[in-house]
Amino acid sequence: MKVSFPYMGSAIVYKKLFEFLEHEVIMPPKPTQRTMDLGVKYSPEFACIPLKMVMGTYLEAIEKGAKVLVTSGGHGPCRAGFYGDTHRNILKSLGYDDVELIIFDAPQDNWKAFFRNVQKIRNGVPWHKVINRMYTLYRFVQKLDELEKMVQKIRPYEVNKGQTTQVWNQIQEKFDKIKTRKELYRVYEECKQMLLSIPTRKVEEKDIIRVGIVGEIYVVMESSINFGIEEILGNLGVEVERSLYLFEWINDNLVPWILRPKRFKEIIKKGQRYIKILIGGHAVETVGHIIDFKERGFDGIVHLMPFACLPELVTQSLIPKISKEVDIPILSLPIDEQTGKANMLTRIEAFVDLLKNRKKGETKEVFIDNIQEHVQEERVVMV
Amino acid sequence: MREIYIGVDVGSVSTNVVAIDRKVNVLFKTYIRTNGQPIDSVKEGVKQLKETLGDVEVLGVGTTGSGRQLAGAILGADVVKNEITAHATATIHFVPDVRTIFEIGGQDSKIIIIKDQMVVDFAMNTVCAAGTGSFLDHQAERLKIPIEQFGDLALSATRPVRIAGRCTVFAESDMIAKQQFGFSKAEIIRGLCDALVRNYLNNVGRGKNLEPPFVFQGGVAANKGIKAAFERELQSKVIVPEHFNVMGAIGSAILAKEYIEKTGNKTNFRGFDAADIEFSTSSFECKGCSNRCEVVKVSMEGKVIAMWGDRCGKWTNSL
Numbered sequence: 001m002k003v004s005f006p007y008m009g010s011a012i013v014y015k016k017l018f019e020f021l022e023h024e025v026i027m028p029p030k031p032t033q034r035t036m037d038l039g040v041k042y043s044p045e046f047a048c049i050p051l052k053m054v055m056g057t058y059l060e061a062i063e064k065g066a067k068v069l070v071t072s073g074g075h076g077p078c079r080a081g082f083y084g085d086t087h088r089n090i091l092k093s094l095g096y097d098d099v100e101l102i103i104f105d106a107p108q109d110n111w112k113a114f115f116r117n118v119q120k121i122r123n124g125v126p127w128h129k130v131i132n133r134m135y136t137l138y139r140f141v142q143k144l145d146e147l148e149k150m151v152q153k154i155r156p157y158e159v160n161k162g163q164t165t166q167v168w169n170q171i172q173e174k175f176d177k178i179k180t181r182k183e184l185y186r187v188y189e190e191c192k193q194m195l196l197s198i199p200t201r202k203v204e205e206k207d208i209i210r211v212g213i214v215g216e217i218y219v220v221m222e223s224s225i226n227f228g229i230e231e232i233l234g235n236l237g238v239e240v241e242r243s244l245y246l247f248e249w250i251n252d253n254l255v256p257w258i259l260r261p262k263r264f265k266e267i268i269k270k271g272q273r274y275i276k277i278l279i280g281g282h283a284v285e286t287v288g289h290i291i292d293f294k295e296r297g298f299d300g301i302v303h304l305m306p307f308a309c310l311p312e313l314v315t316q317s318l319i320p321k322i323s324k325e326v327d328i329p330i331l332s333l334p335i336d337e338q339t340g341k342a343n344m345l346t347r348i349e350a351f352v353d354l355l356k357n358r359k360k361g362e363t364k365e366v367f368i369d370n371i372q373e374h375v376q377e378e379r380v381v382m383v
Numbered sequence: 384m385r386e387i388y389i390g391v392d393v394g395s396v397s398t399n400v401v402a403i404d405r406k407v408n409v410l411f412k413t414y415i416r417t418n419g420q421p422i423d424s425v426k427e428g429v430k431q432l433k434e435t436l437g438d439v440e441v442l443g444v445g446t447t448g449s450g451r452q453l454a455g456a457i458l459g460a461d462v463v464k465n466e467i468t469a470h471a472t473a474t475i476h477f478v479p480d481v482r483t484i485f486e487i488g489g490q491d492s493k494i495i496i497i498k499d500q501m502v503v504d505f506a507m508n509t510v511c512a513a514g515t516g517s518f519l520d521h522q523a524e525r526l527k528i529p530i531e532q533f534g535d536l537a538l539s540a541t542r543p544v545r546i547a548g549r550c551t552v553f554a555e556s557d558m559i560a561k562q563q564f565g566f567s568k569a570e571i572i573r574g575l576c577d578a579l580v581r582n583y584l585n586n587v588g589r590g591k592n593l594e595p596p597f598v599f600q601g602g603v604a605a606n607k608g609i610k611a612a613f614e615r616e617l618q619s620k621v622i623v624p625e626h627f628n629v630m631g632a633i634g635s636a637i638l639a640k641e642y643i644e645k646t647g648n649k650t651n652f653r654g655f656d657a658a659d660i661e662f663s664t665s666s667f668e669c670k671g672c673s674n675r676c677e678v679v680k681v682s683m684e685g686k687v688i689a690m691w692g693d694r695c696g697k698w699t700n701s702l
Contacts, residue, residue: 033675
C-alpha cells in the first residue's frame with residue numbers, strides 16, 4: 001500500500017512506523033506556503049488551521065502517489081473528532097474516490113473499529129514481528145525526543161549561530177536511516193556526542209531564562225506553522241520545553257493504562273483545578289502544564305492556539321486568572337494563515353525582555369545546570 | 384560639540400527621529416509620514432536632524448518599530464529593539480509612576496502594564512482591533528474633515544451616538560446609517576471615538592487590571608476626542624505626555640544610551656553621510672524549497688549589508 005500521513009513534528013517517526021509494517025511510504029512534504037494555500041482553498045473558512053494544513057498535506061501526498069492516508073481521530077468534544085470525516089468528504093468531492101482514509105479513534109471508544117484498522121495497516125506482517133518492531137519504534141521515539149530536548153537546551157548558548165539547528169537536521173537524517181534497535185542505540189550515542197561537542201557560552205544560573213510552550217498539539221509540535229517559535233526563542237537566548245513530545249503522547253494515549261507513567265494523570269489533575277470537565281482538545285493539559293512548568297521553576301509560558309479553536313479559547317480566557325494566581329507571565333499567540341512575522345516577533349521579543357526584567361528583580365536558586373544530568377532526569381522509566 | 388544619542392521609530396504610518404543628550408533632554412524631534420518609503424523617510428529624518436543641530440557627536444543609535452531592522456541596517460544601529468520595550472522605557476523616564484500605557488499607532492494597538500518601573504504585562508492587538516490610526520485617517524477623509532480637527536469636533540458634540548465597535552467594517556456601516564438618521568458629523572465622530580476606545584479596552588485590554596496613572600501615546604494620542612473617550616470610559620484622568628508621538632523613538636535612544644554606557648562600545652553609526660549613500664532594497668523569491676520565501680535584500684552602494692525574510696535562515700545567516 002502506498003501510505004502517507006499528516007506531517008507533524010518529527011515526521012520520520014511515522015515514516016518508520018509504516019516502513020516497519022512493510023508499506024511503501026509516501027513521505028508527505030514538510031508543510032510550506034503551498035500546503036497552506038491548498039489547505040485554505042479546500043477547507044471550510046471557519047475551520048481551524050490544523051484542519052487546513054492537514055488537508056493541504058493530504059493533497060500534496062496524493063499528488064506524490066499516496067493511496068492510503070492514516071491519521072488519528074479525536075476524543076472528547078472537540079471538532080478534531082470530525083476532522084477525519086471532513087477530510088474524507090472533501091477528498092471525495094474533489095474526486096479522489098480511490099484514496100482511502102484510515103482514522104484511528106481512541107481504542108477505548110470502539111475496540112472493534114480499532115482492531116479492524118490495525119488489521120488493515122498490519123499488512124500481513126506476523127504478530128511477533130509487529131510487536132518487536134513496535135518496541136523498537138517506541139525506543140526510537142524516546143531517543144529522538146531526548147535529543148530534541150538537548151537541542152532546546154543547547155541552542156540558546158551556541159557560539160556559532162545556527163549550528164545547533166544544523167546538527168539537529170543531521171541527527172534526523174541519521175535517524176531516518178536506522179533499521180534495528182542495536183543501530184538505534186549506537187546512533188543515539190553518536191548524536192549525543194555531536195550535540196555535546198557544540199561550542200557553547202557559559203551562562204550563570206541567574207541569567208538562564210526558561211520558557212514552556214503549551215497549547216493545541218498541532219501548532220505546538222509543527223514548527224512550520226508556529227513560525228519556528230522554538231528557534232526564535234532559542235536565538236533570543238531562551239531555553240525551551242514543549243508541553244508535548246511524541247514519546248510522552250504515546251505513553252499517555254497508546255500504552256496500556258497500567259503501564260502509563262503517573263505524570264500524565266498529575267498534569268490532568270493540575271489542570272482540573274481550573275477546568276473541571278473535559279472540553280476536548282488540549283485545554284485541560286494546557287492548564288495543567290502551565291502549573292507544572294511554574295512548579296519546575298520556569299520563567300514564562302508561551303501559549304499557542306489556532307485561531308477559532310474553542311478549547312484553547314477557553315484556556316485563554318482563564319489565563320489572566322491563572323497567570324495571577326500561579327504568578328507566571330503567559331503570552332498567548334493565536335495562529336492562523338498569516339505569514340507576516342513582524343507583529344509576532346515584537347510580542348515575543350517584548351515577552352523575553354519582560355522575563356529578563358522579572359528575573360533581575362527576583363534572583364533565586366534554581367536546580368538544573370548540567371544538560372546531561374537533566375536529560376537523565378527527564379527520562380521516563382518504562383517496564 | 385554636543386554629544387547626542389539618536390532614536391528612530393519606523394512605523395507603518397510615520398517615521399520618527401529624535402536626538403537626546405546624556406541627560407535625556409530631547410534636543411530634536413521630527414515626525415515624518417512613512418508613505419511606504421521607509422528608507423527615504425529615515426534619510427530625510429536624519430538629514431533634518433543634522434540641519435537643525437549642526438555639528439554633533441553621535442554616541443549611539445537605536446531603532447524600533449516594524450521597520451527597525453531596515454532602519455538599523457541603514458544607519459548602523461547599536462540597538463534594535465521592539466516597540467513595546469522602547470515605549471515603556473521612554474514613558475517610565477517621563478512619568479516615573481506610570482502603571483498603564485495605552486499606545487495606539489497606525490496599525491498596532493498596545494497596552495503595557497508597568498509595576499515598579501518594570502513591564503509586568505502587555506497586550507497587542509491580535510486578529511482584530513488593528514489599524515485604529517489608519518481607520519481614523521480613512522474616516523476623516525471620507526467625512527472631509529482634516530484629521531487634525533477630528534478631535535476638537537468630537538469634543539463639540541452635545542449628544543452621544545452609539546456606533547458599533549468590534550470591527551471597523553461594522554463601525555463604518557453603522558456610521559453611515561447614523562448619518563442618514565440625521566446626526567451631525569460632530570456627534571458621529573464622538574460616537575466613533577467612544578466605539579474605538581470601547582473596542583480597544585475590550586479586545587486588547589481583556590482581562591488586564593488597568594490601574595492609574597494612565598498614559599496615552601502614539602500618533603492617535605493627538606486626537607482629543609479619543610483622549611476624552613478614554614477618560615469617560617475609565618472615569619479617570621489620562622496623561623498625554625509632551626512627546627506623545629515620538630515616545631518609541633525616544634525609548635530606543637535611551638536604550639542605545641544605556642547599552643553604550645554599559646558596554647563602553649563605540650557606536651556603529653554610519654555617519655550623517657548615510658543620508659547621501661545609495662541604499663536599495665530588493666527582494667527575490669528563494670526557490671530552495673516550496674516555502675518560496677520572499678527574501679529582502681538591503682544593499683549599500685551595490686554591496687549587500689542585510690537580508691531577512693527567509694524562514695530557514697539560509698540567507699539571513701549567510702552574511
